[in-house]
Amino acid sequence: MNLQVNDSRTVARGGGFFQEMLSLLKVNVREYGMYIALFVIMLIFSILTDGLFMSSRNISNLLDATGYIAVLAVGMTLVIVIRHIDLSVGYAAGFMGAIAAILLSQFGLPVYLTIPIILLIGIIAGLINGFLVASVGIPAFVATLAGMLIFRGALLRVTEKTGTINVRDDWFNAIGNGYVPAITQVGGLSLSALVIGAVAIILYILSEIRNRRNKIKYNFEVVSGSIFVLKLVFVSAIIAYITWILAGYNGISWTVVIMLLVVIAYHFLTTKTVLGRHIYAVGSNPEAAHLSGINVKKITYVVFGSMGMLSALSGILFTSRLQSASPTAGTLFELDAIAAAYVGGVSAAGGVGKVTGSIIGAIVMASLSSGMNLLGVGISYQYMIRGGVLALAVIFDVMTRKKRG
Amino acid sequence: MDDYILEMRNISKTFPGVKALTDVSFKVRRGEIHCLVGENGAGKSTLMKVLSGVYPYGTYTGDIIFDGKEQRFTSISDSVKAGIVIIYQELALFPDLSVYENIYAGNEVQRSGLVDWNETIVRAGRMLKKVKLDVNPETLVKDLGVGKQQLVEIAKALSKDVKLLILDEPTAALNENDSENLLQLLRELKQQGITCIMISHKLKEVMAIADKATVLRDGRTICTLDAAKGEITENVIIKHMVGREIEDIYPKRTNKNFGEKVFELRNWTAYDPQAGRNVATDVNLHVRKGEIVGIAGLMGSGRTELALSIFGNPKGYRLQGEMLVEGKPKTFRHPSEAIREGIAYVTEDRKGNGLFLIQDIKWNITAANLWKVAGGGWINENEEIRVSDYYKKALNIKAPSVEQLVGNLSGGNQQKVSLGKWMFVGPKLLILDEPTRGIDVGAKYEIYTIMNELISQGMSIIMISSELGEVLGMSDRVYVMAEGRITGELAIEEADQEKIMQFATL
Numbered sequence: 009m010n011l012q013v014n015d016s017r018t019v020a021r022g023g024g025f026f027q028e029m030l031s032l033l034k035v036n037v038r039e040y041g042m043y044i045a046l047f048v049i050m051l052i053f054s055i056l057t058d059g060l061f062m063s064s065r066n067i068s069n070l071l072d073a074t075g076y077i078a079v080l081a082v083g084m085t086l087v088i089v090i091r092h093i094d095l096s097v098g099y100a101a102g103f104m105g106a107i108a109a110i111l112l113s114q115f116g117l118p119v120y121l122t123i124p125i126i127l128l129i130g131i132i133a134g135l136i137n138g139f140l141v142a143s144v145g146i147p148a149f150v151a152t153l154a155g156m157l158i159f160r161g162a163l164l165r166v167t168e169k170t171g172t173i174n175v176r177d178d179w180f181n182a183i184g185n186g187y188v189p190a191i192t193q194v195g196g197l198s199l200s201a202l203v204i205g206a207v208a209i210i211l212y213i214l215s216e217i218r219n220r221r222n223k224i225k226y227n228f229e230v231v232s233g234s235i236f237v238l239k240l241v242f243v244s245a246i247i248a249y250i251t252w253i254l255a256g257y258n259g260i261s262w263t264v265v266i267m268l269l270v271v272i273a274y275h276f277l278t279t280k281t282v283l284g285r286h287i288y289a290v291g292s293n294p295e296a297a298h299l300s301g302i303n304v305k306k307i308t309y310v311v312f313g314s315m316g317m318l319s320a321l322s323g324i325l326f327t328s329r330l331q332s333a334s335p336t337a338g339t340l341f342e343l344d345a346i347a348a349a350y351v352g353g354v355s356a357a358g359g360v361g362k363v364t365g366s367i368i369g370a371i372v373m374a375s376l377s378s379g380m381n382l383l384g385v386g387i388s389y390q391y392m393i394r395g396g397v398l399a400l401a402v403i404f405d406v407m408t409r410k411k412r413g
Numbered sequence: 414m415d416d417y418i419l420e421m422r423n424i425s426k427t428f429p430g431v432k433a434l435t436d437v438s439f440k441v442r443r444g445e446i447h448c449l450v451g452e453n454g455a456g457k458s459t460l461m462k463v464l465s466g467v468y469p470y471g472t473y474t475g476d477i478i479f480d481g482k483e484q485r486f487t488s489i490s491d492s493v494k495a496g497i498v499i500i501y502q503e504l505a506l507f508p509d510l511s512v513y514e515n516i517y518a519g520n521e522v523q524r525s526g527l528v529d530w531n532e533t534i535v536r537a538g539r540m541l542k543k544v545k546l547d548v549n550p551e552t553l554v555k556d557l558g559v560g561k562q563q564l565v566e567i568a569k570a571l572s573k574d575v576k577l578l579i580l581d582e583p584t585a586a587l588n589e590n591d592s593e594n595l596l597q598l599l600r601e602l603k604q605q606g607i608t609c610i611m612i613s614h615k616l617k618e619v620m621a622i623a624d625k626a627t628v629l630r631d632g633r634t635i636c637t638l639d640a641a642k643g644e645i646t647e648n649v650i651i652k653h654m655v656g657r658e659i660e661d662i663y664p665k666r667t668n669k670n671f672g673e674k675v676f677e678l679r680n681w682t683a684y685d686p687q688a689g690r691n692v693a694t695d696v697n698l699h700v701r702k703g704e705i706v707g708i709a710g711l712m713g714s715g716r717t718e719l720a721l722s723i724f725g726n727p728k729g730y731r732l733q734g735e736m737l738v739e740g741k742p743k744t745f746r747h748p749s750e751a752i753r754e755g756i757a758y759v760t761e762d763r764k765g766n767g768l769f770l771i772q773d774i775k776w777n778i779t780a781a782n783l784w785k786v787a788g789g790g791w792i793n794e795n796e797e798i799r800v801s802d803y804y805k806k807a808l809n810i811k812a813p814s815v816e817q818l819v820g821n822l823s824g825g826n827q828q829k830v831s832l833g834k835w836m837f838v839g840p841k842l843l844i845l846d847e848p849t850r851g852i853d854v855g856a857k858y859e860i861y862t863i864m865n866e867l868i869s870q871g872m873s874i875i876m877i878s879s880e881l882g883e884v885l886g887m888s889d890r891v892y893v894m895a896e897g898r899i900t901g902e903l904a905i906e907e908a909d910q911e912k913i914m915q916f917a918t919l
Contacts, residue, residue: 295766300781301749
């Protein structure tokens with residue numbers, strides 16, 4: 009699960025092992041804080057539920073239930089990074105899920121055509137938002153609020169006659185409910201899951217070693233050897249543990265695979281490519297970006313277009329999970345996605361926020377729901393507690409930023 | 414017995430990784446005008462922020478004694494209550510509110526819990542009279558020039574019963590006339606018993622107005638000079654500021670061989686649809702290879718607007734006329750197209766639209782030419798660190814590493830990052846807009862040296878500047894602008910301050 013690429017070249021050399029670790033923690037307090045918070049939440053729920061929370065079945069369900077919010081949170085991160093907001097994504101997801109259901113069950117289109125069509129519709133819807141914001145100059149809040157109402161109406165319209173539309177396509181339904189085939193069981197564990205986990209660990213270790221070699225080649229500062237090994241062992245252990253948990257139930261679900269692919273793609277896009285850098289430049293200072301030759305309009309289109317595509321993906325995941333499209337699908341998804349992004353450390357002032365952070369934010373919020381459901385906490389308290397956590401995360405964010413500034 | 418209104422004793426202040434002030438002592442006598450001078454990053458602004466409570470008690474060490482009492486300010490409102498008002502370089506007015514609303518903003522005249530606007534207007538009128546500003550109190554602030562806005566700020570300070578007025582670079586954005594008025598006003602306020610601390614980089618002003626001048630360098634107090642003893646002279650101040658004697662503020666250039674015309678404007682007119690007027694009218698100018706062309710003129714004469722109309726027209730002016738780059742006619746619809754043709758523009762407002770303050774040095778240096786460190790859209794981060802480290806060393810940017818956030822650097826170092834960013838693009842024509850505004854003497858010299866170095870590599874420079882000394886010291890040829898028109902062109906040999914001012918006020 010951990011996709012963190014750590015930038016800790018600034019950490020001073022010298023001093024003992026613990027001193028170095030402390031200074032690492034200090035520099036990256038906001039980032040590590042989120043992981044620590046997730047760990048604490050999981051630990052507390054595990055204790056309170058006698059281990060039920062960390063059971064294979066629960067974790068597997070939790071991740072599957074996070075999928076359709078997590079992909080929205082990834083797109084929302086970029087929208088907030090460029091100082092905008094998109095309120096239309098919830099009902100857009102609901103509407104496009106319904107269109108997918110109609111294409112599959114009423115027009116009998118195959119899955120391999122339906123999915124690209126839906127994603128394309130999503131991109132077009134996103135570009136319309138981009139047009140209103142970048143070219144017409146309407147505040148994103150208003151433009152996407154209008155979009156939200158329109159999509160809601162459209163969703164009601166297409167489900168008006170039939171009510172809930174059931175999807176009977178097994179391939180499509182597998183996206184939200186199926187698992188990577190186990191091939192065979194090894195001591196009650198899914199072999200495919202174990203293989204995927206092992207490959208992930210090997211790729212992770214190799215890429216870290218390559219990074220380090222490269223830095224040494226350029227004579228840049230790197231963390232000391234012992235810290236480096238500790239980090240490798242620690243992250244590998246986490247991947248191994250999650251793999252072990254998932255392998256004990258049905259293995260790795262297709263939802264988790266899709267979520268991982270989206271996160272990995274967007275993580276690399278935002279941290280390693282020119283396009284990603286330009287997105288953060290526009291968020292950091294739009295005027296300076298413009299005067300640096302960056303096409304601010306184009307970036308705005310790209311970010312809203314990507315948001316539209318991910319809304320469509322979210323709609324597909326949700327429809328497939330429920331095996332049906334309902335007139336209320338997508339309700340409040342946008343707020344869950346925004347909350348996940350803020351818990352994950354994006355800043356409304358622009359230019360700050362990581363895709364990986366938002367995924368962790370989404371998992372934190374989902375863990376809270378899941379844990380409280382297991383404990384039988386009433387829905388009224390659930391909302392209040394999740395609201396409190398959101399406020400706490402942002403308060404923590406503001407405090408650590410102030411200290412550094 | 415000396416009557417000190419303010420004593421700051423052994424003030425030390427540390428930021429993460431940087432010691433900004435070390436054991437600074439600073440004493441100001443009641444009723445004097447005390448100038449605070451020093452290079453950028455010497456700690457002047459930090460010291461004033463400590464004094465005014467921006468950095469609250471406890472975040473620094475040392476004592477502040479004001480008006481005979483030890484003070485522990487925890488916020489700006491504490492220091493205002495004590496009678497200390499600070500006016501920053503970037504004015505803190507509300508442009509869409511009227512003059513009287515601005516003067517009493519945060520200090521409203523109240524009667525039984527409601528704002529008494531009539532009384533406010535009357536009192537505001539009195540304050541305006543004190544600062545000799547003859548405008549209707551109901552005028553919107555955005556309709557006033559910078560000089561008058563500055564006076565509104567001072568009126569606002571006076572309305573708060575100020576005992577100690579602190580001005581941070583008050584004349585940086587003012588033309589010579591407004592500057593002279595402001596200095597005159599400060600002398601009169603002094604007669605009324607108001608003590609004044611002024612931070613300034615303009616040494617002529619310091620000499621004209623200061624009773625005392627304290628020099629800071631590298632976060633330490635170097636000395637306090639006394640005008641009465643004849644100690645405040647340009648040479649003495651510069652010597653203490655930089656810790657060395659500067660022979661000449663403007664480094665000499667030996668090779669003055671100009672090549673072909675690199676850039677030319679013919680009958681260039683830019684109409685600003687928002688303002689509903691021409692910001693540049695019928696401009697003809699050219700720049701040759703290896704030439705520094707100065708554009709002088711007063712604030713608001715249209716120089717920045719002219720530069721922007723050349724550099725991809727980000728403000729969307731309607732343009733007429735012809736632009737030639739190396740003899741070929743061009744039109745740019747976006748700054749990126751201008752950059753592709755080898756034109757770069759270093760903005761006058763580096764914090765506002767020049768730099769990405771929340772990002773680090775390497776990020777900023779590669780921002781305009783990211784493709785150069787990227788293969789197929791993928792950024793080579795190691796290569797990025799290598800090139801930005803090269804510019805950090807070449808330009809002598811003072812920071813622990815290229816991963817330092819640009820917002821934490823001093824003005825001079827920020828300007829060097831701006832220059833590095835455009836040097837990395839490698840343009841043919843570099844347009845510098847107020848390249849040394851708000852920068853101290855030492856860093857100025859470094860920037861001039863860099864400019865000469867770029868010229869010797871075959872670049873050409875257009876330098877927009879309000880400092881006549883700089884224009885005369887650095888340019889090979891000077892254009893003077895007034896109200897959007899080129900009113901004069903002078904070879905450097907025939908140019909002097911009087912002639913330029915004549916054309917500028919045509």
